[in-house]
Amino acid sequence: MFRPSPLAHRTAQLLPGVALCLAIGGVSLAIGAAAPVVGTAxxxxxxxxxxxxxxxxxxxTGPGIAFSGKWLLQAAVVLLGAHLSLQDVLxxxxxxxxVMLSTLTVCLVAAWGLGRALRIDGRLRTLIGVGTxxxxxxxxxAVAPVIAATSGEIAYAVSTIFVFNIAAAVAFPLLGHALGLDAHAFGLLAGTAINDTSSVVAAATTxxxxxxxFAVVVKLVRTLMIVPICVGLALRQPGSRRRELMRHPWRIVTLVPWFIVGFVVMTLANSAGLIAGPVRDTLLALSGxxxxxxxxxxxLSTDLGAIRRAGWRPLALGGVLSVLVTATAVGALALTGQLA
Structure with missing residues (x-):
């Protein structure tokens, strides 16, 4: 009896959801072409x-939708590296x-203090703090296994973060135009103040x-901050987990997301002149x-029920942290003379 290979089986499993996402994406591209002010994101x-x-x-369709929301976005980020040089990235x-360090410090300190005031469990407020x-x-x-968070705490934190991802994708372009920011300053604001890569991409595209x-580069540098944070949290855990990290320090490398490595490789290839102009244009179109x-x-992954079940306290914490991070980023831009 013929059995499909694991790759063929996986492809067949993903295809319906990916096709649905591509169809909706195609409609959004048509909308963006017809009304550029609306954009595609x-x-x-x-x-x-x-x-x-x-x-x-x-x-x-569920497996393909989940695949699209994560892996297609990360692949798109890798392709964006073909338009930048290593000098640009550095x-x-x-x-x-x-700006990044100031927003991160404000966010983590506020998550600890306000989370305690709202009587939110320590693991949950840590997840919301690092997520924001x-x-x-x-x-x-990345942080959940380090602090032994439960599946319920992870679900609450992800649901809370998702609300403000969507809000940021809508609000930040309006905020950027209201502040009179140019593309450079807005990329810095979006990359340092919006928590999820998808929303950074959506806001910057809009x-x-x-x-x-510019926004993607800032965001990827910010993403690397998860490495020292995970190490610091691991060192604060009970003895067994701390000793595990000390015995296998090479595992720190596994915290670096693969798409950051891919982005750097593409940037290096472009810097070395290995990517021709027509190829670069094709990669940009494919990335879009x-x-x-x-x-x-x-x-499509939006779960309104999960957001309702999270309750008001995590949402309140996530909302206040998002506002504080944005205010800190805007303040830093003002101090560095990048506001109009």
Missing amino acids: LPAIALGVAVAAFRRPGAR AVGAESLP GVCGASAIA FGAGALG ILIAAALAGIG
Whole structure:
């Protein structure tokens, strides 16, 4: 009896959901072409949310939707590296570091103090704090096993973070235009103040040309902050988990997301002149398609019931932290003379 290979089986499992995300992404690209002021990012998310609200994705499309929301977005980020040089990345990283460290410090300190005042469990407030301060669900996923968070705490934290991801994708382009920011300053603001990579991409795409590449570089540098945070949290854990890290320090390397490595490789290839102009343009177009499909997948993954079940306290903590991080980033931009 013939049995399909694991790869063929996995492809067949993912195909329906990926096709749905690509279809919604295609509609959003058409909307963006017809109405450039609207862009493609917000229509992709909004259409995904609307479809999910009308009919929740089932077992047939669920795996492909989850794959699109994570892996297609990360692949798109890797392709964006083909348009930057290593010199650009190093310059942007150095410029964004003071703003990044100030927002991260404010967020983590406020998460500890306000979380205690709201009587939120220590593990949950840690997850919300690192999710808001670093890189959303990716940071939550990295930190959760370090602090032995329960599945319920992870679900609450991810649901809370998701609310403010969507809010940021809508609000930040408006805020950037209201403040009179150019693409460079907006990329710095979005990359340091929006918690999830998907929302950074959505906000920067909506804001206008030139902001996306800069915002993504800032965001990827910020994502690397999860490494020292995880190490610090591990060293504060009970003896067995702390000793495990000390015995196997090489495991720190596994905390670096693969797409950051891929982005750097693409940047190095472009810096060395290995990517021709037409190829670079093709990669940029493909990145736009993948971004639209990924954001559609994120919209389709919306679970309004989980958000309601999280309760008001985690939402209140996430909301206040998001406002504090944004205010700190804007303040840092003002101090460095980047506000109009």
